[in-house]
Amino acid sequence: MLFRGDKMNCHKCDAKAVISLQHGSLCKSHFLSYFEEKVFRTINKFQLIERKDKLCIATSGGKDSLTVLYLTKKYLEKYNCNNELFALAVDEGIAKYREKTLRDLHHFCREQNIRLETVSFNEELGKNLDVAYPFINKGTKKKPCHICGVWRRYLLNKQARDLGATKVVTGHNLDDEAQAIVMNLFKANTKIAGRLGPISGIEEQELFVQRVKPLYFCLEKEVRLYTILKGWQVQFAECPYSHTGYRHDIQEMLNEFEQKYKGTKQGIINSFLAMLPLLREEERKQPEEIKPCQECGEAANQEVCNACKMKAIIQSC
Amino acid sequence: MKISVHIERTNTTQKIDFSGITVRQLLCQLDLNLETVLVARNNEVLTEEETLQENDLLEILSVISGG
Numbered sequence: 001m002l003f004r005g006d007k008m009n010c011h012k013c014d015a016k017a018v019i020s021l022q023h024g025s026l027c028k029s030h031f032l033s034y035f036e037e038k039v040f041r042t043i044n045k046f047q048l049i050e051r052k053d054k055l056c057i058a059t060s061g062g063k064d065s066l067t068v069l070y071l072t073k074k075y076l077e078k079y080n081c082n083n084e085l086f087a088l089a090v091d092e093g094i095a096k097y098r099e100k101t102l103r104d105l106h107h108f109c110r111e112q113n114i115r116l117e118t119v120s121f122n123e124e125l126g127k128n129l130d131v132a133y134p135f136i137n138k139g140t141k142k143k144p145c146h147i148c149g150v151w152r153r154y155l156l157n158k159q160a161r162d163l164g165a166t167k168v169v170t171g172h173n174l175d176d177e178a179q180a181i182v183m184n185l186f187k188a189n190t191k192i193a194g195r196l197g198p199i200s201g202i203e204e205q206e207l208f209v210q211r212v213k214p215l216y217f218c219l220e221k222e223v224r225l226y227t228i229l230k231g232w233q234v235q236f237a238e239c240p241y242s243h244t245g246y247r248h249d250i251q252e253m254l255n256e257f258e259q260k261y262k263g264t265k266q267g268i269i270n271s272f273l274a275m276l277p278l279l280r281e282e283e284r285k286q287p288e289e290i291k292p293c294q295e296c297g298e299a300a301n302q303e304v305c306n307a308c309k310m311k312a313i314i315q316s317c
Numbered sequence: 318m319k320i321s322v323h324i325e326r327t328n329t330t331q332k333i334d335f336s337g338i339t340v341r342q343l344l345c346q347l348d349l350n351l352e353t354v355l356v357a358r359n360n361e362v363l364t365e366e367e368t369l370q371e372n373d374l375l376e377i378l379s380v381i382s383g384g
Contacts, residue, residue, distance in 0.1 A: 008366055018362040025364060062382055088364060224380045228362060236325045236379050251381070255352040 004160050019225055022263055028229050035226050038214070039071045040078070046198040046213040049075070049167065055085045056209070058156050059116075060098075061105030063227045063234045064171030068215055070230075072169050073112065075214075088159055088168075090152050091120040093128020100237045108232070119159050121151055125307070127314050133241075136313050145245035147310060154307035158298055160209045172213040175220040178265040179250045179308035181272045186250075194279035196272070205290055207299035219265065318371040320349070326379045341365040343375075353380050 010017050011024030018028050026034055043049055049072070057072055059065040069087055076083055083094045087109055091098055101117070109116040122128045127135075129151075177196065184193035187210055195201055200211040216225060227234045233238045255262040292298065293305035300306075320343075323330040335343055340356050340363050356363045357376040369375075 003378075008364055016361075017364045020364045020366065138380055221352060221355065221380045224378065224382075225362060228355065228357070228378065234382075238326070238382055254348050258352045259350050 006092070011114060018229065019222070022266075031222075031225065032229060035218065035222055036071060036074070036117060038217055040075055042216050043072075043075055043196060043214050046212075046216075047200060048214055049081070049083065051081060051083065051193070053083050053166045055083055055167050055169055056156075056160040056163065056165050057085065057114075057169045058160075058171070058211075059087045059089050059105055060169070060171075061089070061101030061108070061234075062237065063224050064173055064176075064215060064220075066105070066108055066171075066232060066234060068169060068171040068224055069108070069114065069225050070112065072214060075112065086115040086163070086165075088156065088163070089116065089118045091118060091122075091128075092148055092152065093121050093130055094239060094241070095130055096195050097190045097237055097239055104233060117159065117163065119155050121155075124155055125151060125311050125314075129241075130307065132314050136310050139313055142310075143244050143246075144241040145247065148241070150306045150310065154298060154305070156211055157207075159247075161207070165209055168209050170209045170211050170213055171215055171223075173215045173218050173220050173223050174265055174269060175251070175254070176267040177213070178254055179247055180185075181268055182250050182254065183246060189281060190279060193272075194276070194283045197276050205299065207290065217266075217269070227296075320369060320371070320373045320374070320375060322375050322377060324377045326377075335369065338368055339365065340367045340369065343369060349375075350376065354378060355380060 008017055009015070009025060010027035010030050012030045013027060013131075015027035015029065017025035019026055019031055054070060057065070057069045059069055073085060075081075076085065084087065087105070089102060089105055091102060104115065120128070121132070125132070129144060129148055133147055136142055136147050137144075156168055180196055181193065184190070184196070198213050200215045201208060254265055254268075288301050290299050290301060293300040293308055294303050295308040296305065298305055298307070318335050319332060320331050320335050321330060322343075333346075334347060337346060338342060342353065344351055344354065344360070344365075351365060355378045356367075356376060358373055
């Protein structure tokens with residue numbers, strides 16, 4: 001016989017639980033409410049969306065981006081906001097991976113009546129990642145995740161700004177953020193760490209569109225559960241390059257810790273948020289000079305931005 | 318008990334001799350981290366403390382995807 005509060009039952013009602021959280025177990029219905037309220041509370045608490053904002057949702061078709069796309073739209077409807085919203089997808093050109101998730105994304109946006117814009121590495125930078133990676137790696141030893149990250153951020157910012165967006169909404173979840181915090185900590189990148197948080201960046205910059213993260217407090221496991229319970233067709237798709245990066249090792253380490261010591265990832269986030277004002281204050285004392293790249297005019301902290309430097313390597317091959 | 322397990326990540330199904338009782342014990346036997354998977358039976362997601370039955374057909378869904 002099961003009782004209220006039993007591990008297999010929801011702690012709010014007698015229904016069968018679908019997840020055990022630190023504060024108790026939840027059934028499908030209570031989990032969906034808990035998850036959505038957590039996202040909406042994050043948006044409100046950190047003022048991620050203002051009434052004047054035109055929102056660009058960075059999407060890939062994976063579980064995180066579909067969730068953030070759906071919930072941002074739902075938030076706007078719930079609070080009677082008339083903000084314009086569109087989805088933007090970057091096709092890196094990774095064979096047997098991105099085409100799957102983009103198919104799901106097209107289907108989802110059609111169903112949800114959301115405008116979808118797409119941009120590709122091939123069209124904008126001359127080569128897709130599969131082709132560009134060996135050339136760039138040969139001379140620089142840069143790993144595919146590094147190259148992809150530089151070009152993705154570059155294109156998202158450029159396209160979002162060209163399309164008039166004032167905020168880029170991303171699907172970064174609690175696991176992503178905890179990994180980024182630990183990666184920067186291990187590499188003593190306090191400057192970069194200061195740009196993390198629910199709203200990215202230290203100061204508003206003319207050339208940068210601010211990035212905001214409504215799923216900041218949602219565990220990756222919770223996001224996947226949300227998509228399953230919503231009945232969305234999110235195929236399992238893993239980037240073939242994902243095991244090559246430093247992040248992968250940090251991810252495994254944090255999951256080991258989380259399994260052994262529940263609440264580890266949340267603890268990292270909470271500690272980081274307590275330190276973030278200090279990191280940003282320190283950065284403001286010696287701000288990095290941002291100027292237009294001499295090649296493309298996009299934001300750069302050197303004469304030529306990293307995206308153009310990598311583009312030049314391919315063109316010289 | 319004998320149970321069948323379909324693993325989404327590798328798209329493989331295997332029949333295994335399970336010596337435990339709960340989902341948590343099964344994941345331990347399969348050497349899978351609790352934080353990286355969800356387990357479903359008949360399209361219903363199970364908690365880690367759920368009791369398994371003889372001839373169960375389970376789906377092990379991967380939490381981690383993307384890059």
